[in-house]
Amino acid sequence: MDARIIQELRAIVGTRGLITSPEELHTYECDALTNFRVVPLGVLLPESTDQVQSILRVCHRERIPFVARGSGTGLSGGALPVENGVVVSLTRMNHILEIDFPNARVVVEPGVINLDITGRVAPHEYFYAPDPSSQSVCSIGGNVAENSGGAHCLKYGFTTTHVLGLEVVLPDGTLAHLGGKSLDAPGYDLAGVFVGSEGTLGIATKVILRIVKRPESVHTLLAAFPSTNEAGAAVSDIIAAGMLPAAIEMMDNLAIQAAEAAVHANYPDCGALLLVELDGPAAEVQYLMTHVNEICRSRGAWEIRVAQSDAERALVWKGRKAAFAAMGRISPNYIVQDGVIPRTALPKVMSEIDHLSQQAGVRVANVFHAGDGNLHPLVLYDRRIAGQEAAAEALSYQILEICIAAGGSITGEHGVGEDKKRAMSKMFTEPDLETMQRVRCAFDPLQLSNPTKVFPRPRLCGEKPGKYVAHPLETAGIAERF
Amino acid sequence: MDSPVSSNSTQIAAPFEDAARAIVGAEHIRAASADDAVAEIQPQFVVEPGTEQELANVLKLANDAGLTILPRGGGTKLAWGNPPQRADIVLSTARLNAILEHAWSDLTVTVEAGSTIKQLRETLAEHGQRLALDALWPSRATVGGILSTNDSGALRIRFGSLRDLVIGITLALPDGTLAKSGGKVVKNVAGYDLPKLVTGALGTLGVITQATFRLHPLPKESRTISCLARDPQEAQRLILAIQNSKLAHSALQIRFVESMPPQIDVLFEATQAGLTAQVGQLKAILAPSATVDSGPAVWNARQELYSAAKDNESGAALAKISILPAQIAEAFEKLRSVAANQIRCSAVIQATGIGSVYLEAPPAALADALKTLRSKFEAMGGSLMIAQWPAAMLSIDAWGDPGDALPLMRAIKQQFDPRSTLNPGRFVGGI
Numbered sequence: 001m002d003a004r005i006i007q008e009l010r011a012i013v014g015t016r017g018l019i020t021s022p023e024e025l026h027t028y029e030c031d032a033l034t035n036f037r038v039v040p041l042g043v044l045l046p047e048s049t050d051q052v053q054s055i056l057r058v059c060h061r062e063r064i065p066f067v068a069r070g071s072g073t074g075l076s077g078g079a080l081p082v083e084n085g086v087v088v089s090l091t092r093m094n095h096i097l098e099i100d101f102p103n104a105r106v107v108v109e110p111g112v113i114n115l116d117i118t119g120r121v122a123p124h125e126y127f128y129a130p131d132p133s134s135q136s137v138c139s140i141g142g143n144v145a146e147n148s149g150g151a152h153c154l155k156y157g158f159t160t161t162h163v164l165g166l167e168v169v170l171p172d173g174t175l176a177h178l179g180g181k182s183l184d185a186p187g188y189d190l191a192g193v194f195v196g197s198e199g200t201l202g203i204a205t206k207v208i209l210r211i212v213k214r215p216e217s218v219h220t221l222l223a224a225f226p227s228t229n230e231a232g233a234a235v236s237d238i239i240a241a242g243m244l245p246a247a248i249e250m251m252d253n254l255a256i257q258a259a260e261a262a263v264h265a266n267y268p269d270c271g272a273l274l275l276v277e278l279d280g281p282a283a284e285v286q287y288l289m290t291h292v293n294e295i296c297r298s299r300g301a302w303e304i305r306v307a308q309s310d311a312e313r314a315l316v317w318k319g320r321k322a323a324f325a326a327m328g329r330i331s332p333n334y335i336v337q338d339g340v341i342p343r344t345a346l347p348k349v350m351s352e353i354d355h356l357s358q359q360a361g362v363r364v365a366n367v368f369h370a371g372d373g374n375l376h377p378l379v380l381y382d383r384r385i386a387g388q389e390a391a392a393e394a395l396s397y398q399i400l401e402i403c404i405a406a407g408g409s410i411t412g413e414h415g416v417g418e419d420k421k422r423a424m425s426k427m428f429t430e431p432d433l434e435t436m437q438r439v440r441c442a443f444d445p446l447q448l449s450n451p452t453k454v455f456p457r458p459r460l461c462g463e464k465p466g467k468y469v470a471h472p473l474e475t476a477g478i479a480e481r482f
Numbered sequence: 483m484d485s486p487v488s489s490n491s492t493q494i495a496a497p498f499e500d501a502a503r504a505i506v507g508a509e510h511i512r513a514a515s516a517d518d519a520v521a522e523i524q525p526q527f528v529v530e531p532g533t534e535q536e537l538a539n540v541l542k543l544a545n546d547a548g549l550t551i552l553p554r555g556g557g558t559k560l561a562w563g564n565p566p567q568r569a570d571i572v573l574s575t576a577r578l579n580a581i582l583e584h585a586w587s588d589l590t591v592t593v594e595a596g597s598t599i600k601q602l603r604e605t606l607a608e609h610g611q612r613l614a615l616d617a618l619w620p621s622r623a624t625v626g627g628i629l630s631t632n633d634s635g636a637l638r639i640r641f642g643s644l645r646d647l648v649i650g651i652t653l654a655l656p657d658g659t660l661a662k663s664g665g666k667v668v669k670n671v672a673g674y675d676l677p678k679l680v681t682g683a684l685g686t687l688g689v690i691t692q693a694t695f696r697l698h699p700l701p702k703e704s705r706t707i708s709c710l711a712r713d714p715q716e717a718q719r720l721i722l723a724i725q726n727s728k729l730a731h732s733a734l735q736i737r738f739v740e741s742m743p744p745q746i747d748v749l750f751e752a753t754q755a756g757l758t759a760q761v762g763q764l765k766a767i768l769a770p771s772a773t774v775d776s777g778p779a780v781w782n783a784r785q786e787l788y789s790a791a792k793d794n795e796s797g798a799a800l801a802k803i804s805i806l807p808a809q810i811a812e813a814f815e816k817l818r819s820v821a822a823n824q825i826r827c828s829a830v831i832q833a834t835g836i837g838s839v840y841l842e843a844p845p846a847a848l849a850d851a852l853k854t855l856r857s858k859f860e861a862m863g864g865s866l867m868i869a870q871w872p873a874a875m876l877s878i879d880a881w882g883d884p885g886d887a888l889p890l891m892r893a894i895k896q897q898f899d900p901r902s903t904l905n906p907g908r909f910v911g912g913i
Contacts, residue, residue, distance in 0.1 A: 102722050102808035103835075147671045160675065161646050176887045182804045182835055182864045183643075184632060184682070187884035187910045188891050192645055192678025196671050216728035236587055242610055242699030280730045281763075284756030340667045342588040372669040373588070409670035416672055427672055428662065435653070435661035436674040442893035454673070 001041045005062055009044060012054040019043040028087050031072045031079040036418050040081035047092045049205040055088060057173035065448045068203045070142030073134040075336055076417030078146060078198045082452055088203060090141045096120055105181055106209050110141025126211040129156035133321055144204050147196030149413035154371035155246040160195040167206035168194060171444040181208055193439055198415050199450035201443040215279035219289045220313045223301035224270035228252055231272040232346040234299040235370045243288055248371035249275040249320050255365040262326030265319025268303045275320060323367045331380035335396045338414040339403035343373040352402050353377060360391045374412035416454045425456050434459055495526050498547050505539045506531050518572050520552060521565030528572040534652060534660060534691035541689060542658030544571055545903040552905060553685040555596060555624030559631045561870045563684050564880045567907035575626050578691060581605050590666055592694040595626030606697060614641035614698040618785050626690045632682030636733035636781055639834050641698060648677045650694035656903040668696045686909045687898040701751030707761060708747045708776035709768050717744040718811035721833050723767050725807060729760050734833035737783050738814055747780045783830045787840040791870045798842040799852060799871040805835045805864035816858045820851040845875040856882050884910040
C-alpha cells in the first residue's frame with residue numbers, strides 16, 4: 001500500500017489500530033475455513049463508527065476493497081481477505097451499549113461476543129436466542145453477516161429474526177440506519193436484506209437485538225435408535241403430532257463414536273441418536289415429553305434418557321456441541337459440510353451419501369439439525385494418503401448437489417462466502433443471481449465491500465438493468481414512448 | 483405528473499391492448515371501470531394473466547411502452563400508500579391462485595400469489611396446519627397482497643410477522659425477468675434475502691408471483707382471557723408483567739374505546755394441561771382485576787376498526803402505529819390528547835407495539851390530528867402509517883419519515899424498476 005495512504009489510515013485509527021507487518025498480517029490470512037488464504041495489505045482495528053466511516057471513505061476514494069471481520073470463526077471463507085485489499089476487524093468495537101428489559105431489546109457493537117449478551121441479561125432470566133456452536137467466541141457482527149443459526153433456531157428463529165435494527169456504514173463511508181427499535185419502520189426492510197449478506201453491503205457498527213425470556217421449563221430427551229431411518233421416522237411423527245420442539249438433533253454412529261472419544265458424553269452406542277428438547281410452560285412440556293417418549297419407543301428407540309436439570313442437560317448437549325471438533329479423534333482431516341434438505345428426504349439423501357461414501361472410499365459422519373433439515377456431513381480423510389483430499393472435496397461438493405436435487409439449499413447457516421460460489425449457479429439460475437446483485441449495486445456500486453464473495457460472477461453495476469429494447473409497436477411507428 | 487388520460491396514453495393504449503391480448507387471451511383483458519380506480523385515479527385496462535410467465539410478459543410490455551402498472555390481488559388494501567402518480571394498467575393476480583405444494587410433513591407450503599388467505603387456510607387445515615398470521619379480510623386478501631402490505635395481526639407476538647414466515651418467493655420484474663430467491667426449506671442462507679426486501683414494499687420493486695411459507699401446527703386448544711384495567715398506566719403495567727412472565731401466550735392486545743377503561747385480551751394456545759396451568763398463572767398476575775373467558779371474537783377488533791374506517795368514507799381514517807411495548811400508555815395519552823370535542827378515537831394496540839388507530843372527524847380536523855399524532859410518535863422513535871383516509875381529507879403523506887436510509891431505498895428502486903413502472907409515487911419518499 002502507498003505510504004501516503006498508510007499514513008492517512010494511521011491518522012484515523014492510531015498506531016495501535018493499523019497492522020502492516022507481514023508476520024502479524026498472517027493471523028488474518030484466513031478464517032475458520034483454512035484452505036483459502038490471502039494476506040491482506042493491512043488490517044485496521046477501528047474503535048468507533050466515526051473511524052469506520054473515515055476508513056471506508058479512504059477505501060472508496062482509493063478504490064481499495066475491504067473485508068470486515070469479527071472473530072474469524074466463519075466456515076465459508078466469508079472473512080477471507082481479498083487481493084490488494086484491507087481487513088477491517090471489528091473486535092475493538094465490543095461494547096454492549098444498552099439493555100432495555102421492558103422492551104426486551106439490547107443495543108450492541110459488532111465485536112460483542114454472542115454468548116456475552118446472554119451472560120449480561122441472564123440475571124433477569126432473559127437470553128439471546130441464536131446459538132451457533134461457536135457462540136462463546138463468535139461476534140454479533142459476524143452473526144449478522146452470516147445470518148447465523150444454531151440448534152435452537154427451529155423454534156426461536158435465526159439471527160435475522162432477532163435483529164430489529166442496524167447502524168451501517170455504507171461502502172462510500174456514509175451512515176445509514178436500517179430498521180429500528182420499534183417494528184415496521186417506513187420503507188423497505190433493508191435490515192432484513194443486510195442480515196445474511198455476508199459483508200457484501202457494508203459494515204454494521206451497531207445492532208439492535210431482541211432478547212427472549214427464559215422458558216419456565218426445559219426438558220431434553222436422548223433416544224438411541226438402530227439407524228437414522230427409525231430416528232428420522234420418529235422426527236416425522238413428532239412434527240405430525242403438532243409439536244414444535246426447541247431443538248431436534250441427530251447424530252449417526254460415526255459422529256457418536258467421535259463425540260465419545262473426545263468428550264466422553266456417555267452416549268449409548270447405537271446407529272443413530274436423537275436429541276429432542278422441549279421448552280415452555282412446565283405443565284405443557286411435561287405432557288408433551290411423555291408423548292415424545294412414546295413416539296420414540298414406537299419407532300424402535302431402545303434406550304431413552306430425559307434430562308431435566310441444567311447439569312443433566314449440559315451433559316446431553318456436550319457430545320453434540322463438541323461433534324465437529326471431535327472428528328479430529330477419528331480422522332486426521334475432515335471437511336465440515338452444511339447443506340439443507342426437506343426433512344422428509346432424509347432417508348433417501350442418507351442412502352445416497354452412504355453410497356457415494358462407499359464409492360469414493362471416504363468416510364462420512366453425519367450430524368444433523370433434524371427438525372429443519374440442516375445436514376452437517378463431516379467428510380473424513382487423510383491428507384497424507386495420495387488422492388484422498390481431492391476425493392473428499394469432490395464428495396463434499398456432490399453432497400451439495402444431492403441437497404439441491406432434493407429441493408434444499410447449499411447452506412443452512414455457514415454461508416456461501418468463498419467456498420460455495422460455484423454451487424450458487426447450481427441452486428439459482430442466472431436471472432435469480434442477477435436480480436440479487438441489483439441489491440448489491442444499490443448498496444455498493446463500486447463493489448468494494450467483500451467483493452468476489454457469494455456470487456460466482458459479479459454484476460457490472462454500470463450497465464442498465466434490463467437493457468432497453470424497442471418494442472415492435474414502437475419500431476413500427478404505431479406507438480411512441482413518453 | 484400527467485393525468486391518467488393524457489393524449490400520449492390514449493395513443494398507446496390500443497397497441498398495448500392488442501399485444502396484451504396476444505399474451506393473456508382476449509377474455510382476460512378488459513377496459514377498467516370506475517371500481518378499478520385507486521384514490522380516484524382511473525386506470526385504462528385490467529389484465530389477468532394466467533401464468534407467471536404471462537404476468538412477466540405483460541409487465542415487460544407495459545414497461546417497454548412506458549405504461550404504469552398497479553399490481554392487484556384481492557383489492558382489499560389498495561387504499562394503502564400514497565395515491566399513484568399514474569395508473570394505466572391494473573395487473574391482477576386473480577388467476578394465479580393455485581396452491582402448488584403443501585409439503586405438510588416438512589411444514590411448508592408453496593402457493594401462487596393470487597390465492598386467498600381463506601383458501602390457503604382451508605387447505606392447510608386438512609393436515610392440521612396453518613400460516614400463523616391473522617391477516618385482514620382473509621376471504622378476499624391474497625398471499626401477494628398481504629406480503630406486499632406486510633399485514634400482520636395479533637399472532638405476531640408469538641409467531642413473528644411475514645418476514646419471519648416467508649422463506650421463498652418468485653418475483654416478476656418490469657424488464658420481464660422472473661427471479662427466485664430463498665427456497666423451499668426453512669433454513670437457508672444462500673444468497674440475499676429478497677423475500678424480506680419485497681415484504682412490505684407495496685409492489686414497487688416487482689410483482690410477487692409465488693411464495694413459500696413455513697407453517698405451524700394448528701393449536702390443540704385455545705382460550706382467550708380478558709380483563710379491564712383502571713387506566714392506561716395500569717394496562718401498561720399489566721402488559722409488561724405478562725411479557726416479563728414465563729407465559730407462552732399467542733396474542734396480547736389492549737383495546738381502547740373513547741374514554742372507557744382499556745381492556746386487555748390474552749390468547750393461549752396449548753394442550754388442555756398447558757392451558758389450565760397458564761390461565762391460573764395469568765389470573766395471579768392480573769389480580770385483583772376480575773377476568774372473563776371472552777372467546778375468540780375479541781381478536782376481530784383490529785379488522786373491525788379497519789372495516790369501520792372503510793365503511794365510513796365521509797370522515798374516518800385508519801392509521802397503523804408502531805411504538806415500543808413500554809410506550810403503550812404514553813401512546814394512549816397522545817391519542818387521548820387529540821381525541822377532543824370533534825374527534826372520536828378507538829385503538830387496538832398489540833403488545834409488540836403495533837397498533838391500529840381509528841379516527842373519526844371532519845376532514846380538516848382529521849388531517850391535523852394525524853399530523854400531530856405522527857410527529858408525537860416519531861418523536862418517541864416510532865411511526866404512523868395512514869392506511870385509509872376519506873377522499874375529502876387533505877392529502878398527507880401516507881408513510882412518514884423513512885430516515886437516512888431513503889437514498890438507499892431510492893437506489894434499490896432504481897435497480898429493480900428504473901422507469902417507475904410499478905405503483906409510481908405510492909411508497910415512501912415518492913418512490
